[in-house]
Amino acid sequence: MGSIKSALRKTLRGIYYSVYGQSGKTITINNEPHTVSAYIARGVNPVIDETPLKLLINLAKDADILFDIGANVGIISVIVANKMKPGSTIYSFEPVPNTFKFLNDSARVQKGNAKVKAFNYAISSKNETLQFSNMERTTRNHIIKEAATNTIPVTAVSLDSFCAEHKVIPQVLKIDIEGAEYWALQGMQQTLKNNNCKVLVEIHQEYLQANGITDKMFEDYVNSIGYKVFNIEGKEISPDKMIANVNVILAKEHPGQAVFTI
Numbered sequence: 001m002g003s004i005k006s007a008l009r010k011t012l013r014g015i016y017y018s019v020y021g022q023s024g025k026t027i028t029i030n031n032e033p034h035t036v037s038a039y040i041a042r043g044v045n046p047v048i049d050e051t052p053l054k055l056l057i058n059l060a061k062d063a064d065i066l067f068d069i070g071a072n073v074g075i076i077s078v079i080v081a082n083k084m085k086p087g088s089t090i091y092s093f094e095p096v097p098n099t100f101k102f103l104n105d106s107a108r109v110q111k112g113n114a115k116v117k118a119f120n121y122a123i124s125s126k127n128e129t130l131q132f133s134n135m136e137r138t139t140r141n142h143i144i145k146e147a148a149t150n151t152i153p154v155t156a157v158s159l160d161s162f163c164a165e166h167k168v169i170p171q172v173l174k175i176d177i178e179g180a181e182y183w184a185l186q187g188m189q190q191t192l193k194n195n196n197c198k199v200l201v202e203i204h205q206e207y208l209q210a211n212g213i214t215d216k217m218f219e220d221y222v223n224s225i226g227y228k229v230f231n232i233e234g235k236e237i238s239p240d241k242m243i244a245n246v247n248v249i250l251a252k253e254h255p256g257q258a259v260f261t262i
Helices: 002-020 051-060 075-081 097-109 159-166 181-186 189-193 205-210 215-225 239-244
Strands: 025-029 032-036 065-069 089-093 115-119 128-133 151-157 172-175 198-202 228-230 247-251
Touching: 032 075, 032 097, 051 075, 051 172, 051 198, 051 247, 065 075, 075 089, 075 097, 075 115, 097 115, 151 159, 159 189, 172 181, 181 189, 181 198, 181 215, 189 215, 205 239, 215 239, 228 239
Parallel strands: 065 089, 065 172, 089 115, 172 198
Antiparallel strands: 025 032, 128 151, 198 247, 228 247
């Protein structure tokens, strides 16, 4: 009986992917239709009620270019693409190959106002090869100091070099990369300093502190680019308090209270 059920499931999966594999699957997230990769559609939570997503949507609605750094399988990119203005573009970065293939597929089929372009890169302080954990069915893969049996090498680039090569400057950036945010920020120093960007950063304090990143290092960095730090209520905070928050926005000036109305 078990072998019959297994064969039936395999047949039904084959039919499902033959129908939806090329065009993607339209699903409902937050009561709105979004087209994603058919290979992940059945595993997406129908309600994503997160403060960072709401802040990102508010930041992105008037942007022409958004960078989604740590895009995972692309669900946030797909949602935000529907909220941006027509003709805009989202550059989505995901380093883990097994995760990137789903991001790339969602980018291919999504139908939002913004076009999603997928890149199989980690964003770091310089162009290099990094070791990443390679766990399946998780959003928590991250940098590992040394190669091991459960790690894979991934290509990392600095955002400064990426922007120069692709001749593009983002107005909005979202960074959610499991504790590597300080190094990513280091690699975009000139891009931020020379442009008026708004950066939503998720802070992974425990990982940062375990790797010797201090509040003073964040303070020095923010001061070096001429930016200010705002918490999720829109209150300006001292740059040395950045590491104590879960989410912050970096900007040269206050982004406007409407951004924080969620």
